[in-house]
Amino acid sequence: MTALTIIVLGFLLTCAVATCLAKDLLVSVIIFMAYSLLMSILWILLQSPDLAITEAAVGAGVTGILFFITLKKLHAIKVKNNEEKNR
Amino acid sequence: MKKRIAEVLRRRFYGDESPLDTDMVASLGEQPQSLTRSSNEALEALEGVREVRVQRAQEQEHEMYRQIHKWSYSSGVKIIQRLYRMLAVITCCGIIMFLLWTVNTLPPFGDPGNPDNNEVAARYVEQGPEETGAVNMVTGMILDYRAFDTFGETTVLFAAACSALFLLKLNDHKDGKPTQSWLEAEYADRFHEPKNDQILQFAARLLVPIILLFGFYVVVNGHITPGGGFSGGAIMGAGLILYLNAFGFKKTERFFTYRTFQWVTFSALITYAGLKSYSFYTGANHLESGVSTGTLGNILSAGFILPLNICVGLVVMCTMYVFYTLIRKGGV
Numbered sequence: 001m002t003a004l005t006i007i008v009l010g011f012l013l014t015c016a017v018a019t020c021l022a023k024d025l026l027v028s029v030i031i032f033m034a035y036s037l038l039m040s041i042l043w044i045l046l047q048s049p050d051l052a053i054t055e056a057a058v059g060a061g062v063t064g065i066l067f068f069i070t071l072k073k074l075h076a077i078k079v080k081n082n083e084e085k086n087r
Numbered sequence: 088m089k090k091r092i093a094e095v096l097r098r099r100f101y102g103d104e105s106p107l108d109t110d111m112v113a114s115l116g117e118q119p120q121s122l123t124r125s126s127n128e129a130l131e132a133l134e135g136v137r138e139v140r141v142q143r144a145q146e147q148e149h150e151m152y153r154q155i156h157k158w159s160y161s162s163g164v165k166i167i168q169r170l171y172r173m174l175a176v177i178t179c180c181g182i183i184m185f186l187l188w189t190v191n192t193l194p195p196f197g198d199p200g201n202p203d204n205n206e207v208a209a210r211y212v213e214q215g216p217e218e219t220g221a222v223n224m225v226t227g228m229i230l231d232y233r234a235f236d237t238f239g240e241t242t243v244l245f246a247a248a249c250s251a252l253f254l255l256k257l258n259d260h261k262d263g264k265p266t267q268s269w270l271e272a273e274y275a276d277r278f279h280e281p282k283n284d285q286i287l288q289f290a291a292r293l294l295v296p297i298i299l300l301f302g303f304y305v306v307v308n309g310h311i312t313p314g315g316g317f318s319g320g321a322i323m324g325a326g327l328i329l330y331l332n333a334f335g336f337k338k339t340e341r342f343f344t345y346r347t348f349q350w351v352t353f354s355a356l357i358t359y360a361g362l363k364s365y366s367f368y369t370g371a372n373h374l375e376s377g378v379s380t381g382t383l384g385n386i387l388s389a390g391f392i393l394p395l396n397i398c399v400g401l402v403v404m405c406t407m408y409v410f411y412t413l414i415r416k417g418g419v
Contacts, residue, residue: 049313050225053305057321062407065328069414 005045012038025076029067036060220381220389221310229315230392230399234363237316237395241359241402245352248406257417269418276336276416284333291333298326306400310389316396320403327408336416345419348405355398362391 015035022028036059043052071077194201211228221227229237259269305312306319331339360367381388412419 050223050315050318053314053318054321057318057325061325062321062328062411065332065411066414069411073414 002045005042008038008042008045012042025071026068029064029071032067033060033064036063216383219310219392220383221392222383223310223313223315225313226309226315226392226396227389230309230395231390234395235367237399238359238363238367241356241399244402244406245356248352248409251410251413255413255417259418272417287333291329295326295330295333298329299323302326302400302404306396307386307393309396310392311386316399317403319396320400321407323400323404324407324411327404328411331408331412336412343408343419348409348419351401352405355401359395359398362394 012035015031015038019028019031019035022031036055039059040052040055043049043055068077211224211232215224215227215232216222219227219231221231257268257272258266260266302319302321302323302325304319305314305322306316309315309319327339327343381390387393409419
């Protein structure tokens with residue numbers, strides 16, 4: 001357990017709790033993507049770089065994008081169109 | 088007899104405290120007799136009185152129901168929500184305790200005396216590079232010793248893509264004309280996606296070639312460096328999705344259509360099955376493939392591992408991309 005591992009684990013726990021507690025679903029998905037990035041760093045520290053590559057591509061990339069489209073389909077992303085309303 | 092039935096029904100549906108009282112229910116049963124006896128006027132007067140009473144009773148009943156609804160929407164919902172939250176917290180804590188307890192009883196990480204360090208792992212580590220020709224032992228394991236498992240995994244990906252197609256794909260044309268649902272989906276997609284975003288397009292123009300090239304590098308160098316078909320395919324799929332997001336369906340349709348997906352996935356799976364069919368037929372044990380393993384560490388080495396990696400990578404890339412397009416628009 002190096003210092004870096006402990007720091008990454010701490011951030012990982014923070015991200016995991018913040019994903020559950022975030023009020024906005026969009027924010028929750030973004031925190032989840034950050035969680036995946038931290039997880040990929042942790043995989044490198046655990047000496048499995050191939051898993052790290054997959055985690056970075058799937059967890060932080062593709063899964064997040066799929067969540068975004070789902071939120072868009074559910075109209076869960078609130079767009080602030082203040083400029084258009086004022087016109 | 089009728090009175091008794093009415094009484095039983097009343098008790099069954101309203102309980103004992105019904106606003107419809109007994110003689111009212113009884114009078115409902117007496118109707119035919121009163122018809123024969125009384126004159127028309129008396130009947131009408133009786134009907135009027137009865138209607139007023141029934142109306143009043145119905146209002147009372149509505150008031151009762153309203154109060155029940157009010158209770159269930161205010162304090163009832165609160166009680167159920169509190170119960171739900173308590174149960175959720177208790178379940179969560181229980182699962183956390185169970186998992187921590189399981190982790191506590193696991194053998195220490197990386198200990199040479201662990202039960203997974205047996206003769207199988209020793210054989211893979213000692214003779215893997217020699218027998219498979221792959222420097223990356225993970226790829227040597229999953230694509231040579233355990234090629235049958237990887238074939239199953241690739242087929243699972245293909246099956247997942249197929250079921251997503253069954254569920255989400257819209258019919259894009261009928262008798263040569265685009266269908267109504269397809270046109271609506273295209274309009275909704277064009278409406279919601281901001282097109283010609285300069286920043287995104289510039290970033291995509293820079294990044295997409297690098298991402299695709301890196302994905303290809305990871306796939307082709309699967310037997311030398313960390314990575315392989317799955318990770319490289321995921322990277323290439325992510326690159327394609329970025330390109331689609333930046334430039335839209337019109338540009339991607341030039342090189343990736345539904346037909347492309349069909350043929351690439353089909354031929355990749357068939358190639359995989361063909362290359363390994365003899366090994367599978369004889370029990371999926373590790374066999375001499377007949378192709379020399381070549382020099383350790385060269386790109387063109389390790390027998391069938393390089394083409395198998397490319398097959399797996401293509402299937403993963405197509406599956407990722409098709410998942411994205413299906414969820415976004417309902418078609419490639």
